[in-house]
Amino acid sequence: MPLKHLFKAILNWQTDRNSVKRYIKNHTVSFEDKSDLKISAAKAFKGDPSLHNPEDLLLSSLMSCHMMSFLYVCSLHQINVLSYTDSATGTLETDQKGSGRFTEVHLHPVVTIDNPKQIELANSLHQKANKLCFIANSCNFKILHTATCTAG
Template identity: 40%
Template sequence: MHRYEVEVAWNGATTDYRSYSRNHEALAPDRPPLPSSADPVVGRGDATRWNPELLLVASLSECHMLWYLHLCTEAGIVVTEYRDAAEGTMDNQRFQRVILRPRVTITDPARADAARELHAEAHKRCFIANSMNFPVEHEPTITA
């Protein structure tokens, strides 16, 4: 079993729904504070800070990337760049889906098909994606 301890810290006064601050910090041992807030569209938060919805999409993207890089290393595929334009869609009550759009650069053009196929395996191994109750899709682009 693995444990992940996070503290969320807020202070202020909830005297009026419209006026209290949604700004807070996510804290974890030996890490810098993560300035957070509510989504400004649904929760009157600060658009310059991270919100739970963004963090969920980022977690899915990062988990996929880390598994993908691991699998490429095992397969002898050299990745020189990985960028993901991930997008989550949500209605008023829940996420409907997240689409990961990784753009991967590798050194050997002959390995492009193998590199593309490893995204399916990375998806299977991503424990965060496996914990979701909505589809997590991926649309990779491979260049060499």
């Protein structure tokens, strides 16, 4: 029987009474026992460019989940990871009606491990990590990986 986990969030938004022509998109999302997230729309969609937006958070979720899944599979193979960085890009396409969707995300993890003999194995584990990643499994677009692994 599968285990179910419930996640909760609360979104708060209020109108800016001085802005009658368009809605201000800034809002706050709260989670129990965690700091609030101040969020807006992306600059391209008339949001506050100084705040995170849903597209930023989607990329962040994919990168974080992939990293945690990768660290997990590395531990199963006794690979000692010393550092992990990623630089992701996401392609969002919109149509003339204002609808849109992500068509792909490309992760670029750069990993340093302690044993140079395990570099090839470590690089191959990104595919397994992608299959385990909860967020990647919830997406309906391509998630690509260009991984680099070195020993240090």
